[in-house]
Amino acid sequence: MQLGLIGLGRMGGNMADRIRAAGHEVVGFDHHPDKRDVSSLAELVEKLAAPRVVWTMVPAGEITESTIDQLGELLSAGDLIIDGGNSKFTDDKPRADRLASKGIGYMDCGVSGGIWGSQNGYALMVGGDAKNVATAMPIFEALKPAGEFGFVHAGPVGAGHYTKMVHNGIEYGMMQAFAEGWELLEASEYVDNVPGAFKSWREGSVVKSWLLDLFDRALDGDPELGKLKGYAEDTGEGRWTVDEAVRLAVPLHVIAASLFTRFESRQPDSPAMKAVAALRQQFGGHAVVS
Numbered sequence: 305m306q307l308g309l310i311g312l313g314r315m316g317g318n319m320a321d322r323i324r325a326a327g328h329e330v331v332g333f334d335h336h337p338d339k340r341d342v343s344s345l346a347e348l349v350e351k352l353a354a355p356r357v358v359w360t361m362v363p364a365g366e367i368t369e370s371t372i373d374q375l376g377e378l379l380s381a382g383d384l385i386i387d388g389g390n391s392k393f394t395d396d397k398p399r400a401d402r403l404a405s406k407g408i409g410y411m412d413c414g415v416s417g418g419i420w421g422s423q424n425g426y427a428l429m430v431g432g433d434a435k436n437v438a439t440a441m442p443i444f445e446a447l448k449p450a451g452e453f454g455f456v457h458a459g460p461v462g463a464g465h466y467t468k469m470v471h472n473g474i475e476y477g478m479m480q481a482f483a484e485g486w487e488l489l490e491a492s493e494y495v496d497n498v499p500g501a502f503k504s505w506r507e508g509s510v511v512k513s514w515l516l517d518l519f520d521r522a523l524d525g526d527p528e529l530g531k532l533k534g535y536a537e538d539t540g541e542g543r544w545t546v547d548e549a550v551r552l553a554v555p556l557h558v559i560a561a562s563l564f565t566r567f568e569s570r571q572p573d574s575p576a577m578k579a580v581a582a583l584r585q586q587f588g589g590h591a592v593v594s
């Protein structure tokens with residue numbers, strides 16, 4: 305089938321390759337002139353036969369919102385938009401309603417797999433009507449991994465991005481657990497071969513996983529991670545997961561702690577710990593470091 309794909313960066317570009325390799329036609333648009341097949345959204349829409357399916361794979365937030373608004377002006381009743389970016393789930397229903405007033409369908413699809421997805425396949429978490437899911441199924445089939453798993457129609461519009469948000473919250477917690485275990489092993493006088501321990505866990509162990517494989521790969525390149533700074537960014541999914549935990553009063557100890565640890569990583573000197581040191585000095589006369 306034909307697909308319009310907007311955003312041909314690290315994710316979208318690889319996805320286009322995988323969809324084409326499965327025998328589909330992709331008409332791609334990107335802001336970078338060297339990557340794209342068409343030079344405007346209007347040209348992309350023109351090149352597709354109706355009813356059209358257009359997938360947005362651009363950064364979440366303002367860019368996705370304005371791209372979908374422009375598509376809403378250019379597409380016709382019967383066409384379908386799929387947002388595959390890491391949008392916030394609360395954006396989905398209002399978008400779907402705006403587009404529905406013009407007869408345009410909308411689905412959200414959480415996409416996991418990072419830069420490895422083109423070879424391994426992408427895990428897809430879809431929210432939308434069964435009819436729209438069926439329309440896009442050949443594209444989902446092309447993107448998902450070859451095996452039994454890697455796809456869920458999670459529920460109505462919003463459910464795909466919600467599922468991806470929770471997936472990313474879990475990702476934060478798993479990464480943090482590996483990271484803390486690594487720090488403890490490195491600090492201890494008991495274990496000499498820390499990279500070897502992680503490597504050994506890749507087979508047979510209870511904690512074997514793709515994240516562990518990737519951590520082992522990172523340690524192969526830099527056994528003490530000496531080339532990196534202890535600084536980690538976040539792009540929103542972890543914060544939304546914790547917001548939801550507060551809204552629903554669900555205890556999310558590990559994920560919340562993992563998120564806060566990232567915030568802490570950006571503080572060269574912790575203001576809160578200065579306050580703790582000041583208070584210890586005030587009530588106990590304990591020494592402080594200035």
Ligand SMILES: O=C(O)[C@H](O)[C@@H](O)[C@H](O)[C@H](O)COP(=O)(O)O
Pocket residue numbers: 390415416417418472475537538539540541542
């Ligand atoms: O499942 C995935 O493929 C990843 O989760 C992917 O979506 C991306 O790498 C994260 O959005 C990074 O998220 P943070 O910037 O919040 O760590």
